[in-house]
Amino acid sequence: MLQTSKTFSSFSVKNIEEAKAFYELIGLKTKVGEMGILGLELEGNENIMLYPKDNHEPATFTVLNFPVNNIDEAVDDLIAKGIKFEQYDSEYLKTDEKGISRGEQGPKIAWFKDPSGNILSVLEG
Incomplete structure (x- = not known):
């Protein structure tokens, strides 16, 4: 039964209007539905x-990954829109000046991160 179910992902945010503005800023189509639920319309996927x-408390892990063809172009585009990338400098995880591992x-x-602190990523692949 579940193997034929059309799955979708969901996660919480502090404020729907703030989330809507952010996700539209990074280029996603959004739709506010019943009970104030925000849908992210992603190509090739069911909605998020x-x-x-x-x-709301943000997860301590990545909740949404965006595969891209060229990570440098994607990061530069998002930085130009005001997005700040996380910086890591540990034994197992290091990022460069742009925030790319x-x-x-x-x-x-x-x-x-989105305005609610949810962790998102762009990854080349």
Whole structure:
């Protein structure tokens, strides 16, 4: 039964209008639906559902990944729109001045947060 179910992802945000403005800024189509639910309309996927939660606490992991053909172009475009990328400098994870991890293992990836603190990424692949 579940293997034929059309799945979708969802996560909470502090404020739907703030989330709507942010996700439109980064180039996504949005739609506010019943009960104040915000839908992100992504090409090739089912919609992502964002719902308001008064006591929202952002996850400590990436909730949404955006595969891109060229990470430098994607990061530069988002920086031009005012997006700030996370900086990491640990034994296992280092990012460059743009916020891109170019490690030998795994894809080139850069993380940023939405206004509610949810972690998003762009990754080359």
